Amino acid sequence: MELIIDAQALGADLEALAAYSDDEPxxxxxxxxxxxxxxARAYLRQQCDEAGLVxxxxxxxxxxxxxPGSEPDLPAVASxxxxxxxxxxxxxxxxxGVVGALEALRALRRAGFQPRRSLEMILFxxxxxxxxxxxxxxxxxxIGALTPDQLRQLRDGQGRSLDEWRxxxxxxxxxxxVALAPGAYGAFVELHIEQxxxxxxxxLPIGVVRAIAAPAALRVVxxxxxxxxxSVLMLERRDALLAGAELALAVEAAALGTGSRDTVATxxxxxxxxxxxxAIPNVATLEIDVRDIDLERxxxxxxxxxxxxxxxxxxxxxxxxxxxxxxxxxxxxxPAVVETIIKVCDRIGLPRLIMISRAYHDSLFxxxxxxxxxxxxxxxxxxxxxxxxxxxxxxxxxGVAVLAHSLAALSHA
Ligand code: HGY
Ligand code: MN
Ligand code: MN
Numbered sequence: 001m002e003l004i005i006d007a008q009a010l011g012a013d014l015e016a017l018a019a020y021s022d023d024e025p026x027x028x029x030x031x032x033x034x035x036x037x038x039x040a041r042a043y044l045r046q047q048c049d050e051a052g053l054v055x056x057x058x059x060x061x062x063x064x065x066x067x068p069g070s071e072p073d074l075p076a077v078a079s080x081x082x083x084x085x086x087x088x089x090x091x092x093x094x095x096x097g098v099v100g101a102l103e104a105l106r107a108l109r110r111a112g113f114q115p116r117r118s119l120e121m122i123l124f125x126x127x128x129x130x131x132x133x134x135x136x137x138x139x140x141x142x143i144g145a146l147t148p149d150q151l152r153q154l155r156d157g158q159g160r161s162l163d164e165w166r167x168x169x170x171x172x173x174x175x176x177x178v179a180l181a182p183g184a185y186g187a188f189v190e191l192h193i194e195q196x197x198x199x200x201x202x203x204l205p206i207g208v209v210r211a212i213a214a215p216a217a218l219r220v221v222x223x224x225x226x227x228x229x230x231s232v233l234m235l236e237r238r239d240a241l242l243a244g245a246e247l248a249l250a251v252e253a254a255a256l257g258t259g260s261r262d263t264v265a266t267x268x269x270x271x272x273x274x275x276x277x278x279a280i281p282n283v284a285t286l287e288i289d290v291r292d293i294d295l296e297r298x299x300x301x302x303x304x305x306x307x308x309x310x311x312x313x314x315x316x317x318x319x320x321x322x323x324x325x326x327x328x329x330x331x332x333x334x335p336a337v338v339e340t341i342i343k344v345c346d347r348i349g350l351p352r353l354i355m356i357s358r359a360y361h362d363s364l365f366x367x368x369x370x371x372x373x374x375x376x377x378x379x380x381x382x383x384x385x386x387x388x389x390x391x392x393x394x395x396x397x398x399g400v401a402v403l404a405h406s407l408a409a410l411s412h413a
Contacts (some may be wrong), residue, residue, distance in 0.1 A: 003107050003404050007397040010113050014396075016043050017083060018091035027387030032126035032137075033061070033165040039212045040083050044098065044123060050107050050356030053121065059173035060151070060166060063123035066103055068387040069115035069411060075186035075370070077115075077410040079104065079403060080122030081362060082138075090389020092193045094327040096377065096396055098123050098311055104404035115411040124362040129217065131156050133287070133325055139362035140239065141178045143369045148175035160235040161209045173330040187337055187410045190363040191403045192374055193391050197382030198355060205398045206352040207376030208341045213262070214330035215360040218288045220247065220309055224318040226274055226282035237280055241272045243316045244289070250308035251288050251315070263292045263360070265301055287325075293356055295329055305309055331364045334371030336375035337410070341373055344405040359384070376400050 020040035020384075023029035030036045041063065048055045048065035055065045066076065081097025101121040108119070125138035132154045140146040152175070154162040199207050224240035248267040255265035269287035288305060292298035308320060313320045340355070345352040357363075357374060366372045377399035380390040 001111055001113060001408065003111050003401060005103060005107050005397045005400045005404070007393045008105070010099060010103050010396055010400065011393050013102070014091060014095055015045065017095050017099070021085070023088055023387070026091065027088045028085045028091045029087045029089065030083065031131045032084045032128070033131070033169045037084055038169055040121070044083070044102070047102055048121065051102060052109065053105065055197060057173070058178045059171055060138050060141055060178055061125040061169060061171040061173045062142060062178065065102070065121040067109070067115055067119045069118040071116050072118055074117045075183050076118040076120050077187045077407055078120040078122050078185050079189045079407055080124060081190050081192060082124045082127030084126055084128045084130070086128045086385060088387055089385050090383070090387060092389050092391050093195065093384055094127060094192070096193055096399070096402065097191045098390065098402045100396065100403055103400050104407055107400070107404050108408055113401075113408055115322035117411045117413075119344040119407055119411055127362055132162055133219065135215070135326070135360060136362055136365055141175070142180050143365050144179040145365060145368070148178070151175050154246045180369065185366070186413070187334070188363065188366040188370050188372040189337065189341070189403060189410070190361055190366075190374045191399050191404055192361055192376060192385060193389070194376040194382070195359045195379055195384035197379070199353060199376060199378035200380065200382065202353055204351050204353045205377065205395060206345050206350050206402055207355045208338055208345070208352050209357045209374035209376060210333050210338055210354050211293060212333070212364045212374070213291045213293045214295050214328055214358060215364070216271065216290045216298060216302055216327040217325040218290070218302070218305065218327055219323045220286045220288065220320055222247070222284045222318050222320045224282050224316070225280070227280045229278040229280060232280060238317050240278050240318055241281035242283040243312050243318045244270060244286050244408045245270070246312045247286060247309055250312065251305055254304035254308065255290070257304065258292070258297050258301060260292070260294070260297060262294065263297055263301060265290045265305070291358065291360075293330055293358075299327070328360070328364060329365035331372070333367065333373040337371045337373040340409050341375060341402060341406045344402050344409065348401060348405060350402060375399055375406070
């Protein structure tokens with residue numbers, strides 16, 4: 001089937017989404033349920049309507065744009081990703097998978113394709129952990145890994161609840177209806193930028209993901225004693241910042257200590273109080289991200305960090321609270337879906353690399369309820385979660401072509 005991917009339309013969609021941002025170009029900041037996110041969603045809803053898709057949104061704002069197939073009762077085939085962006089991020093993380101899925105469906109319709117299984121584009125709400133401290137909220141809730149009660153307990157950094165945020169964004173459908181019925185999907189494929197250097201280094205246009213690394217996150221709040229920077233002597237201090245600083249270095253040592261290049265750990269958030277140059281810090285909050293493709297090694301690092309927290313705080317006479325925000329297992333992509341994508345690449349003449357994803361994605365959770373795989377396209381310099389994240393339109397168009405042909409094959413599987 002001759003498929004024409006409209007690179008101009010892709011570019012226009014990405015350009016339009018990038019304009020809905022709370023950052024200076026080329027950076028993008030788009031936190032879930034904020035004004036920029038809502039304007040981006042409205043734009044996408046309009047594109048889905050114009051493409052003739054049947055659109056619905058659930059109580060979290062997950063958006064589903066469906067092209068009913070000839071056998072609409074069969075489990076559908078879906079593709080999608082996210083549009084929320086962490087502060088000062090890039091314009092391609094997530095959005096390539098959303099506008100790419102939309103363009104794949106548009107290209108199939110233009111080519112006169114007739115789906116047997118319905119085809120659906122999904123926009124997952126809140127893939128980034130920025131607002132509520134937990135990533136992949138939409139996909140977790142869709143697969144039942146996050147209950148309505150757990151969702152209702154979520155607060156942002158200022159204490160505003162997820163319920164307040166979602167209802168103010170006009171997502172008022174019951175949270176109880178977010179979890180999907182068993183067998184809702186027959187397959188899921190996500191197109192995403194690699195967010196790493198491998199494809200560019202190898203000079204390859206397509207990555208076929210066989211596994212997704214296991215992410216975990218901790219929040220540690222350390223409490224010491226504030227006091228006058230001039231009059232409290234050094235040996236009398238209980239300085240929360242210094243305990244936190246030691247802990248951040250212990251996090252790095254724990255990751256390096258496994259001896260594997262596949263173990264990574266990051267202290268991405270480190271805030272202190274009261275925040276005066278002449279007052280001893282009495283509180284330090286660290287958020288720590290730990291990942292590995294090997295679950296046991298990842299959990300070893302979590303244990304080592306917990307032990308270091310205990311030891312450092314005891315020695316420095318400060319107290320701490322440690323919360324495990326998430327500790328998810330890795331995902332193995334479905335061999336049959338991987339094979340479908342490989343066959344498409346070979347048929348349309350695109351060299352590909354079978355690889356793992358060190359970043360997590362909504363596919364990590366979709367893989368728990370249906371056969372799932374991912375398609376990667378190169379990231380310039382391997383850069384992501386930065387304003388200078390970049391993939392060119394040819395690369396994106398090639399990824400969308402592989403996606404469209406894969407969805408067509410899966411729709412008739
Ligand atoms: O952090 C991640 O891996 C994803 O980009 N949110
Ligand atoms: Mn991201
Ligand atoms: Mn992403």
